[in-house]
Amino acid sequence: MKPYKIGLVGARRGGGILGTMAAHPRCEIAALCDINPAAVAALGEHFKLPDRQLHTDYESFLASGIDVVVVATPIEFHAQQTVAALEAGKHVLCEQTAAYTVEDCQRIIDAAKRTGKTYMMGENYSFFHCVLEWKKLIDAGRLGKIYHAEGEYLHEIVDLLIDPETGERKWRYPRAPIWYCGHSLGPLLFLMQDRVVRATGVTPGRNMHPEHDSVGFLDMETGLFLTEKGAVIKILASQTVKRYRKNGGYLTWYSLYGTRGFVENGRDPLYEGLEWLEDTDTPQGGARYVPTPFADPNAPEEARHGGHGTGEYYMVRHFIDALDQGFRPAFNAVQAAEVTVPGLIAHESAMQGGVWLDVPQFGW
Ligand SMILES: NC(=O)c1ccc[n+]([C@@H]2O[C@H](COP(=O)([O-])OP(=O)(O)OC[C@H]3O[C@@H](n4cnc5c(N)ncnc54)[C@H](O)[C@@H]3O)[C@@H](O)[C@H]2O)c1
Numbered sequence: 001m002k003p004y005k006i007g008l009v010g011a012r013r014g015g016g017i018l019g020t021m022a023a024h025p026r027c028e029i030a031a032l033c034d035i036n037p038a039a040v041a042a043l044g045e046h047f048k049l050p051d052r053q054l055h056t057d058y059e060s061f062l063a064s065g066i067d068v069v070v071v072a073t074p075i076e077f078h079a080q081q082t083v084a085a086l087e088a089g090k091h092v093l094c095e096q097t098a099a100y101t102v103e104d105c106q107r108i109i110d111a112a113k114r115t116g117k118t119y120m121m122g123e124n125y126s127f128f129h130c131v132l133e134w135k136k137l138i139d140a141g142r143l144g145k146i147y148h149a150e151g152e153y154l155h156e157i158v159d160l161l162i163d164p165e166t167g168e169r170k171w172r173y174p175r176a177p178i179w180y181c182g183h184s185l186g187p188l189l190f191l192m193q194d195r196v197v198r199a200t201g202v203t204p205g206r207n208m209h210p211e212h213d214s215v216g217f218l219d220m221e222t223g224l225f226l227t228e229k230g231a232v233i234k235i236l237a238s239q240t241v242k243r244y245r246k247n248g249g250y251l252t253w254y255s256l257y258g259t260r261g262f263v264e265n266g267r268d269p270l271y272e273g274l275e276w277l278e279d280t281d282t283p284q285g286g287a288r289y290v291p292t293p294f295a296d297p298n299a300p301e302e303a304r305h306g307g308h309g310t311g312e313y314y315m316v317r318h319f320i321d322a323l324d325q326g327f328r329p330a331f332n333a334v335q336a337a338e339v340t341v342p343g344l345i346a347h348e349s350a351m352q353g354g355v356w357l358d359v360p361q362f363g364w
Helices: 014-022 037-046 059-063 075-087 102-115 129-139 183-193 311-325 332-350
Strands: 004-009 027-033 068-069 091-096 119-122 146-155 197-201 221-227 231-238 250-258 259-266 272-277 290-291
Touching: 004 014, 004 059, 004 259, 014 027, 014 037, 014 068, 014 091, 014 311, 027 037, 027 059, 059 075, 068 075, 075 091, 075 102, 091 311, 102 119, 102 332, 119 311, 119 332, 129 183, 129 197, 129 250, 129 259, 183 221, 183 231, 183 250, 197 332, 221 332
Parallel strands: 004 027, 004 068, 068 091, 091 119, 146 231
Antiparallel strands: 146 250, 197 221, 221 231, 250 259, 259 272, 272 290
């Protein structure tokens, strides 16, 4: 079988995913696109691509003989670039979140359905080692019915909202914290195989940054969600919070409570979690400390090169397996919308003082 010819649009963060793909035997890095010629030239040199495969124009990039487009541009471009790629007969692995509007999520679903091409949202945190280990427990029924879950993604990125030296507003400036709910809600829905039907949101406002009149600077947004299976999910999101950590300044935390057990990763350190399972632990003994690493200790060394533990490595393998074997991947177009849209609705609710709102449902 010939390798897939991979093209990347958005030559910054996307370079990490491309590095992971470059090490995959089924992938050949074939073309790059970025509106910034310097960015595309630098990454092109890294991957030793000829000039004719370096593009600043998306149309010519799509026409360059590639099979797969990795979309890693700012989120406002995800839907239009994804739909154009699908319509051009390419498979798409798109960074998260899927889009900024319900309508754009629907457009992605429609295009994936119409074209029959594979779409996957690249929710890499769902491929952390501890999440994949929890998935085995949950799929085997060892947590019983999951009735409550929490996810926190607290990442201080003020200098990605506004340039500290020039004051230039960057693309994340107007992004409400909870719109970026992929890393919190994504792994939970992936594990629970559930979808959100109602949402409410709340925010304390802009205490840390009263000088910025933008929702991007809300201190924190909390979303509460009711799911189709009757569970409650709580997520926290912040782009400004002062909660520095040793390992890169952000907190990624999950807990899931079921009728037969619960699991959670650590807060500090992240990798020392807790677990209680009815079938192995006594109630008197309580929860046990268990390792909850984001990187698979048994994976080959190169699996860590993509970053985020071994998240990128297993995410890319899942996507390529879906292409090879013809199954619909996790975070396909419908599931991408199911992860993305509750954050949009929770923010809308927060702006309306916390009213409960219905979450649009998506079908194939
Ligand atoms: N999954 C993760 O862990 C993770 C981490 C960081 C970023 N991201 C996602 O990756 C994407 C990119 O984020 P980033 O941090 O690299 O942003 P960035 O602003 O640093 O880089 C974006 C790149 O895209 C280029 N670009 C902008 N508009 C374009 C267009 N219309 N066509 C072609 N190129 C264009 C820019 O020139 C730049 O090189 C976003 O969707 C973000 O949410 C995901």
